[in-house]
Amino acid sequence: MTTELRVLRAAEWQSWYGQLELAFGGVAEAAEERELWEALTECERSVGVWDGGVCVGTAGAFGFRVAVPGGAVVPAAGVTMVSVAPTHRRRGILTSMMRRQLDDVRSWGEPLAVLTASEPDIYGRFGYGLATRRMRADIDTSRVRLSVPDGTDDVRLRLARPEEAAAACEAVYARSVPGRPGMLERRPGWERLPLLDPPSEREGASPLQCVLAERDGDVAGYALYRVRPDFDAEGPKGTVVLEYAGALDPAADAALWRFLFAIDLTSRLTMANRPVDDAWQHLVSDIRRCRVAWRDGMFVRLVDVAAALEARTYQVPVDVVLEVADAFCPWNAGRWRLTGNGKGAQCSRTDDAPDLALSVRELGAAYLGGFSLVSLAAAGRVRELREGALAEASLAFGSPVAPWVAHGF
The missing domain is CATH 3.40.630.30 (Gcn5-related N-acetyltransferase (GNAT))
Structure with a gap:
């Protein structure tokens, strides 16, 4: 055939x-x-x-x-x-x-x-x-307390229909995108994805609910969630299922988490996709009772090595020659000199001696700053050819904010 x-x-x-x-x-x-x-x-x-x-x-x-x-x-x-x-x-x-x-x-x-x-x-x-990871958590909210920052009490919370609050939620999401590597700028039509709510996907939970965090009449954060009711002989033990959340400042963020922890008739809060550096981990009284785990998130492939490396900035000044292996896209293979800093970068072909050798797969893993070149080298995936080059490049490629993708596609 x-x-x-x-x-x-x-x-x-x-x-x-x-x-x-x-x-x-x-x-x-x-x-x-x-x-x-x-x-x-x-x-x-x-x-x-x-x-x-x-x-x-x-x-x-x-x-x-x-x-x-x-x-x-x-x-x-x-x-x-x-x-x-x-x-x-x-x-x-x-x-x-x-x-x-x-x-x-x-x-x-x-x-x-x-x-x-x-x-x-x-x-x-x-x-x-x-290149990114997503955090999962299953929190015993009956035994875990929150310590919130100053200003949390100044945040007003308001329930809203998800469809009516969609524009405000999308505005918060859009403002968050540049600050976290891996987030996707939502094109027209994609604002419908967080609102998708077929009964077949609820697994016994409620229709989608929304809470907005407001300050001076402006929306500073939101959470989209469901509640799965449950009771036993001892009383209510429902679960809050967090679907999406975002906030523009620590107080709005903490106000949302405090709300989710305290919904009536519930004793658990679960989430399947949050950044691994999510701030609530520093607010809880007992991280062990939060049952934190992570799984793979987004995979990255550099299709044009030079253009990709020039598109981002670097935490510290870097000047390194990379010997890149790429059997599937041979136009990327060879030596590339990358020079960059916090303002910009240049990357071009060179005949100079290489400082590091790696495949395009490892370059993709390190590209958003979520996995270090040092850790990849410890696994034998990156080879240091000039003493000191690995530590220099690894620091430069890092990100102060963990990369994360907020939704599948």
Whole structure:
């Protein structure tokens, strides 16, 4: 049998997405979920593999802009909706889609590709490195107390319908993007994602609820959450399920956490995706009873090494020659001299002796400042070729704020 790889046509979206659903278990999504993803899909940036009239492979690429250290928001392809039919595995279909996709991203002039992975061991061979983590927590709010900063009592909290508060929540989110590497600038239409609320996804919890933190009439923070009621012989033991939250200052942030900790008839607060440096960890009386854990977040792939390294700034001045290996995108392979500081950077090819040797995968892992070059070197993934270069470059590549992506895509 022969297959054809080509750009997705809008009229084919239903069968294309149906293949994706089948690959992820065959459970049909709620109509509102399907409608949203159809509206957000950029067909001209998506490909499918067809065997006759049957779709057997899918891959998309949203046109995103992602925050990087220094506050710039850089064009990036948001790789998404990748699947191969179980009948067509091990035939090179995934590799062919990744090849086509990265060639396209390069032609679009986007220096980065990013993704969140259903299975994290898939994408390393295509040059993607784990660059962000997401924190999970399950807090016993009946036994954990909060110590809040001065000014918290000056913050007014107000319940609001999520749809009515959406614009205010999006304004807080937009102001937060440049300050945290990895956050995605939300394009028109993406403001609908936090409001997606199909009953099939609630797992016994309430419809989405919203609380706003206000100061002098201006919204300074928000939380979108659900409540899952539960009772036993001893009384109520409901759970607050935090979906999204954001705040512009410590007092507004603390006011929101205090609210979430104290909702009536609940004794637990759970969250599945928060920054690993979230401030509430410094407010709680007993971190052990918060059952903190983390899992992988976003993977980053440098499609254009020079443009990507020039797009961000560096914590301290750096002048380093990188020997980069990149078998899948050979235009990146070779030696690059990076010079930069807190104001900007330049990166160009050089014949000078290399100071560090690494693959593009490790460069992606370190790019947002979430994983240090020193830790990658300890794993044997980065080699120091000039004494002192590793410590210098590792400090420069760091970020004072942990990188994080607020939602999947």
